[in-house]
Amino acid sequence: MSHIIHRSLRRVPPVAVRAAGLTVTDNAGRTYLDASGGAAVSSLGHGHPEVLAAMHAQIDRTAYAHTAFFTCEAAEHLAARLASDAPGDLDHVYLVSGGSEAMETALKLARQYWLERGQPQRQRFIARRQSYHGNTLGALAVGGNEWRRRPFAPLLIDVDRVSPCYEYRERAPDQSTDDYTAALLRELEQQILTSGPQNLIAFVAETVVGATAGAVPPTPGYFRGVRRLCDQYGLLLILDEVMCGMGRCGTLYAFEQEGVLPDLVVLGKGLGAGYQPIGAVLARRHIVDALRDGSGAFQHGHTYMGHPVAAAAALAVQKVIQRDGLLGAVTTRGASLRRMLREAFGQHPHVGDIRGRGLLIGLELVAERDNKTPFDPALALHAAIKEEAMARGLMVYPMGGTIDGRHGDHVLLAPPFIVTEAE
Numbered sequence: 001m002s003h004i005i006h007r008s009l010r011r012v013p014p015v016a017v018r019a020a021g022l023t024v025t026d027n028a029g030r031t032y033l034d035a036s037g038g039a040a041v042s043s044l045g046h047g048h049p050e051v052l053a054a055m056h057a058q059i060d061r062t063a064y065a066h067t068a069f070f071t072c073e074a075a076e077h078l079a080a081r082l083a084s085d086a087p088g089d090l091d092h093v094y095l096v097s098g099g100s101e102a103m104e105t106a107l108k109l110a111r112q113y114w115l116e117r118g119q120p121q122r123q124r125f126i127a128r129r130q131s132y133h134g135n136t137l138g139a140l141a142v143g144g145n146e147w148r149r150r151p152f153a154p155l156l157i158d159v160d161r162v163s164p165c166y167e168y169r170e171r172a173p174d175q176s177t178d179d180y181t182a183a184l185l186r187e188l189e190q191q192i193l194t195s196g197p198q199n200l201i202a203f204v205a206e207t208v209v210g211a212t213a214g215a216v217p218p219t220p221g222y223f224r225g226v227r228r229l230c231d232q233y234g235l236l237l238i239l240d241e242v243m244c245g246m247g248r249c250g251t252l253y254a255f256e257q258e259g260v261l262p263d264l265v266v267l268g269k270g271l272g273a274g275y276q277p278i279g280a281v282l283a284r285r286h287i288v289d290a291l292r293d294g295s296g297a298f299q300h301g302h303t304y305m306g307h308p309v310a311a312a313a314a315l316a317v318q319k320v321i322q323r324d325g326l327l328g329a330v331t332t333r334g335a336s337l338r339r340m341l342r343e344a345f346g347q348h349p350h351v352g353d354i355r356g357r358g359l360l361i362g363l364e365l366v367a368e369r370d371n372k373t374p375f376d377p378a379l380a381l382h383a384a385i386k387e388e389a390m391a392r393g394l395m396v397y398p399m400g401g402t403i404d405g406r407h408g409d410h411v412l413l414a415p416p417f418i419v420t421e422a423e
């Protein structure tokens with residue numbers, strides 16, 4: 001019997017005892033190919049010697065120092081590196097322990113920004129349906145995954161919603177991509193006007209949707225239009241790159257491919273690549289200046305923020321990615337993997353769409369290809385696929401369809417950036 005409250009309370013998962021490169025081995029001696037990087041986390045694979053060495057060295061020097069008393073070199077170097085690698089004036093960093101914490105941080109930082117600017121009436125966010133921003137209450141509130149939200153709905157702040165940018169499902173057959181994009185932007189503008197621009201803190205979205213709709217990239221020009229509306233009506237733009245950032249889509253930040261600069265960027269997963277729990281928020285200068293010139297401090301904080309070993313691990317991960325030219329590998333391998341998937345499943349009666357960007361790749365499953373009918377969610381097809389893949393020694397990340405039946409089950413592939421063609 002296990003004393004852990006596992007994800008399922010009916011079944012204890014296999015015990016991972018060793019992990020190296022693209023494989024994880026369990027205590028029964030079975031080896032699994034990690035084709036999903038866990039959940040798009042392990043961008044360098046497992047057991048990378050340079051990351052481990054950096055962590056050991058940091059543990060030997062200072063394993064922990066509370067940020068109310070000290071800063072540490074690892075966190076300073078990581079922040080400096082993230083700032084210098086980020087475009088524009090995204091040059092301040094808040095380091096936390098994961099994606100949800102980072103999203104909470106961004107929501108609070110955005111709210112405090114408006115308080116400092118003398119606009120306390122700004123209390124609302126606009127976010128999209130079919131989005132996921134984390135499981136803590138603030139992050140869950142802005143997220144649009146109904147299945148995850150429903151039990152806790154009475155505890156969540158009210159958020160205004162617009163449609164996701166989800167061309168496969170939501171573009172009408174007689175609509176061009178440009179017309180579809182324009183319609184989404186009109187909807188957002190209408191929602192801004194309905195909410196009242198003066199009441200809004202920010203628009204929140206994943207640049208490339210990850211865990212809710214399965215690797216859905218935006219249509220061309222969508223985020224440029226979003227940025228234009230945010231500027232026109234004076235709200236902040238928060239982009240959640242917990243899953244799609246830190247190289248996963250072939251550029252360090254996925255938004256670089258959209259030609260926009262968000263005010264706040266939320267990071268996690270690939271930042272520490274699984275070697276340590278770490279997340280971050282990147283903030284543009286005007287956000288931090290407003291707080292510095294106002295109250296002088298961000299009213300927030302966590303015991304483990306700016307953790308030295310987590311920062312050392314993340315710094316080592318980012319150095320290896322840059323030195324080994326892995327962003328280029330992500331683009332090349334991602335294109336080959338999508339091509340191979342199309343060859344294998346392109347005509348499969350139950351694979352409706354194969355999509356993604358870089359090494360964030362989704363397969364959307366359908367009961368009927370022609371009319372894109374999802375499978376009945378009661379079948380829990382995604383769970384069955386995961387089980388079957390595990391039985392065959394393969395890790396893929398499955399997602400169920402929405403409870404409103406708007407889209408079906410998905411399989412997400414997000415292998416480490418070091419994946420070879422053969423693997």
Ligand code: PLP
Nearest residue numbers: 098099100132133134210242243
């Ligand atoms: N935002 C996105 C886009 C995510 O995919 C996730 C996790 O899957 C989160 C936020 C939450 O991150 P974490 O699970 O590290 O709290």
